[in-house]
Amino acid sequence: MPTFKPxxxxxxxxxxxxxxxxxxxxxxxxxxxxxxxQFTAMMDELKELLRQAFRTQNxxxxxxxGPGSVGMETCFVNLVEPGDTVVVCQNGVFGGRMRENVxxxxxxxxxxxxxxxxxxxxxxxxxxxxxxxxxxVLAFVHAETSTGVKSDAQALCALAREHEVLSIxxxxxxxGGIPLEVDRWQADAVYxxxxxxxxxxxxxxxxxxxxxxxxxIRNRTHPVQSxxxxxxxxxxxWDGEGGRxxxxxxxxxxxxxxxxxxxxxxxxxxxxxxxxxxxxxxxxAAGLDKMGLKLLVEPSARLPQLNAITxxxxxxxxxxxSRLLNEFDIEIGAGLGALAGRIWRIGLxxxxxxxxxxxxxxxxxxxxxxx
Amino acid sequence: MPTFKPxxxxxxxxxxxxxxxxxxxxxxxxxxxxxxxQFTAMMDELKELLRQAFRTQNxxxxxxxGPGSVGMETCFVNLVEPGDTVVVCQNGVFGGRMRENVxxxxxxxxxxxxxxxxxxxxxxxxxxxxxxxxxxVLAFVHAETSTGVKSDAQALCALAREHEVLSIxxxxxxxGGIPLEVDRWQADAVYxxxxxxxxxxxxxxxxxxxxxxxxxIRNRTHPVQSxxxxxxxxxxxWDGEGGRxxxxxxxxxxxxxxxxxxxxxxxxxxxxxxxxxxxxxxxxAAGLDKMGLKLLVEPSARLPQLNAITxxxxxxxxxxxSRLLNEFDIEIGAGLGALAGRIWRIGLxxxxxxxxxxxxxxxxxxxxxxx
Numbered sequence: 001m002p003t004f005k006p007x008x009x010x011x012x013x014x015x016x017x018x019x020x021x022x023x024x025x026x027x028x029x030x031x032x033x034x035x036x037x038q039f040t041a042m043m044d045e046l047k048e049l050l051r052q053a054f055r056t057q058n059x060x061x062x063x064x065x066g067p068g069s070v071g072m073e074t075c076f077v078n079l080v081e082p083g084d085t086v087v088v089c090q091n092g093v094f095g096g097r098m099r100e101n102v103x104x105x106x107x108x109x110x111x112x113x114x115x116x117x118x119x120x121x122x123x124x125x126x127x128x129x130x131x132x133x134x135x136x137v138l139a140f141v142h143a144e145t146s147t148g149v150k151s152d153a154q155a156l157c158a159l160a161r162e163h164e165v166l167s168i169x170x171x172x173x174x175x176g177g178i179p180l181e182v183d184r185w186q187a188d189a190v191y192x193x194x195x196x197x198x199x200x201x202x203x204x205x206x207x208x209x210x211x212x213x214x215x216x217i218r219n220r221t222h223p224v225q226s227x228x229x230x231x232x233x234x235x236x237x238w239d240g241e242g243g244r245x246x247x248x249x250x251x252x253x254x255x256x257x258x259x260x261x262x263x264x265x266x267x268x269x270x271x272x273x274x275x276x277x278x279x280x281x282x283x284x285a286a287g288l289d290k291m292g293l294k295l296l297v298e299p300s301a302r303l304p305q306l307n308a309i310t311x312x313x314x315x316x317x318x319x320x321x322s323r324l325l326n327e328f329d330i331e332i333g334a335g336l337g338a339l340a341g342r343i344w345r346i347g348l349x350x351x352x353x354x355x356x357x358x359x360x361x362x363x364x365x366x367x368x369x370x371x
Numbered sequence: 372m373p374t375f376k377p378x379x380x381x382x383x384x385x386x387x388x389x390x391x392x393x394x395x396x397x398x399x400x401x402x403x404x405x406x407x408x409q410f411t412a413m414m415d416e417l418k419e420l421l422r423q424a425f426r427t428q429n430x431x432x433x434x435x436x437g438p439g440s441v442g443m444e445t446c447f448v449n450l451v452e453p454g455d456t457v458v459v460c461q462n463g464v465f466g467g468r469m470r471e472n473v474x475x476x477x478x479x480x481x482x483x484x485x486x487x488x489x490x491x492x493x494x495x496x497x498x499x500x501x502x503x504x505x506x507x508v509l510a511f512v513h514a515e516t517s518t519g520v521k522s523d524a525q526a527l528c529a530l531a532r533e534h535e536v537l538s539i540x541x542x543x544x545x546x547g548g549i550p551l552e553v554d555r556w557q558a559d560a561v562y563x564x565x566x567x568x569x570x571x572x573x574x575x576x577x578x579x580x581x582x583x584x585x586x587x588i589r590n591r592t593h594p595v596q597s598x599x600x601x602x603x604x605x606x607x608x609w610d611g612e613g614g615r616x617x618x619x620x621x622x623x624x625x626x627x628x629x630x631x632x633x634x635x636x637x638x639x640x641x642x643x644x645x646x647x648x649x650x651x652x653x654x655x656a657a658g659l660d661k662m663g664l665k666l667l668v669e670p671s672a673r674l675p676q677l678n679a680i681t682x683x684x685x686x687x688x689x690x691x692x693s694r695l696l697n698e699f700d701i702e703i704g705a706g707l708g709a710l711a712g713r714i715w716r717i718g719l720x721x722x723x724x725x726x727x728x729x730x731x732x733x734x735x736x737x738x739x740x741x742x
Contacts, residue, residue: 028399069619203622248440251574
């Protein structure tokens with residue numbers, strides 16, 4: 001079998017995004033042991049870098065050894081117990097996945113449904129919490145990757161506090177790309193992914209838990225149904241105090257990459273990164289507008305890092321994506337679920353959010369649509 | 372925060388093992404999309420390479436997106452349902468972790484306990500199956516990383532067939548290092564890890580399931596309690612037929628590394644790899660014997676890739692490990708659980724199983740013990 005040497009692509013889909021050469025170089029450094037003092041010192045730096053990215057002082061702020069869906073499931077299996085009620089806001093694919101998680105915990109989801117392509121409706125969420133005083137958790141997606149919609153995470157976290165429920169926030173596509181203020185907003189459990197605005201290869205899920213959430217995990221009645229995701233065990237490895245105990249073997253080289261990516265983010269500064277994402281989004285939107293293409297989402301709810309474009313009448317959307325990939329080496333995303341066949345998704349995340357990359361996709365899209 | 376540049380170590384602990392430069396180079400190749408046709412073609416090659424390594428034709432043979440403990444949990448949560456009885460053989464740390472998995476599935480573990488440092492006793496396992504005709508699964512560890520013991524996986528799989536139960540085989544440290552014949556032995560569910568005898572960085576768990584096990588998963592009464600590990604969903608991404616459906620984002624670069632590592636294993640040939648592991652084990656054992664050091668395990672049950680050495684009376688075992696690391700850049704392992712403080716563990720796995728590396732650790736150990 002020959003060595004696999006991928007032809008490089010410009011990654012403008014819903015993730016993974018382009019990975020910085022410094023991150024790729026870091027991934028290829030020699031593997032060392034997961035209990036090596038060099039490595040555990042790096043873990044401490046990594047936790048600090050993640051706290052900066054999440055804007056939090058939360059002690060329990062770590063990268064989980066799995067993709068974003070492990071982050072999601074870890075939040076649910078640790079905070080939710082059988083018989084609990086969880087209010088789940090759904091306005092795209094990932095709210096539906098949250099519902100499945102709640103059900104698999106033996107808990108009861110109360111769904112707040114909003115049309116795909118619109119933000120979570122605060123009044124509906126409030127009404128659901130009022131109608132279900134027994135609810136323990138309010139769960140929602142900050143940045144819906146399937147539709148390009150931003151919901152008001154700050155207001156939703158405030159609503160959760162007001163009703164004395166815990167908030168679970170899907171920030172997979174949010175982290176690094178739009179303002180996310182874990183401490184200021186008093187979010188309780190937040191999970192993200194490495195392959196979106198952090199521009200790492202996929203496979204790692206950064207998470208952070210408030211003291212209130214951590215206490216809830218420590219005081220559970222039932223054991224966490226997953227051994228791998230049981231934070232009571234995972235904390236023993238990531239907590240420095242009293243020596244680290246072996247839980248599972250951390251994905252050493254992937255964490256080298258995450259460390260480097262977070263260092264790059266720190267060098268740029270979070271506000272500058274948010275601003276860059278916004279500026280390149282506006283550049284893309286202006287170019288699309290010139291070509292007569294419409295964005296699915298109304299301006300106030302648009303995610304700069306994920307642009308959902310309505311496929312014009314009479315255009316074969318799959319053919320355009322395939323031509324972009326095969327003739328221009330540019331990957332963009334298709335619609336999912338209810339939006340399959342109806343939208344394209346152009347991601348401008350992390351290293352993919354650069355003006356020259358915006359121009360390249362606009363040019364290529366123009367060629368595909370005119371020929 | 373400065374870039375993390377680890378000082379290289381010779382990895383002779385219980386894993387990770389030394390990673391071949393070709394694998395590190397592969398890990399640093401440009402990330403492409405997880406639905407890119409280039410990537411999905413590579414996935415097909417990867418499945419074929421894994422089938423060769425496991426010696427199987429099993430259709431469901433894939434690398435899971437998590438460490439070996441995800442492999443273990445995936446086997447249990449998919450094959451075991453609430454109320455089931457599972458016979459678990461324990462002769463080290465990992466049998467205990469199996470027990471925890473069974474309990475968290477709401478099932479009943481029947482334990483077959485053997486002294487740490489000895490192999491699973493076939494008669495005891497048979498007696499447990501006879502006493503529990505309701506049992507659905509027999510679970511055991513082929514290569515106990517915590518003690519350096521090999522159990523008779525072939526005989527245990529045959530015992531499972533004889534009693535019409537499914538076998539779950541922990542082959543985390545076995546795969547690539549000692550003979551493992553999934554089809555010939557009729558094993559049902561086998562999981563491994565990337566960072567042992569395959570010499571990849573940690574983070575990926577290769578698994579394979581027999582047709583009988585796959586049918587059991589398809590015909591479950593209860594949904595799998597984990598969304599992430601539900602093989603009914605995971606299969607939709609890894610099965611080529613009828614197009615791939617998105618489940619989670621695969622850890623692209625880690626899979627580049629695994630592809631390269633399996634290619635290297637194929638180039639060497641499995642029997643040659645097994646022979647190399649055995650030869651270097653004998654070289655180590657002879658050197659230890661000359662120094663008056665004893666192996667914990669009796670010769671017939673010794674794992675060539677994991678050598679448990681009894682710490683001599685009066686020797687500060689932690690100090691020796693610390694000197695090896697700090698003065699010689701060699702990592703070896705400590706004892707776990709009941710064997711903590713009583714043994715050292717020298718792993719000779721994959722790329723770490725080389726005569727010059729054996730000589731290097733023997734020399735260094737000699738220095739530490741004489742000074």
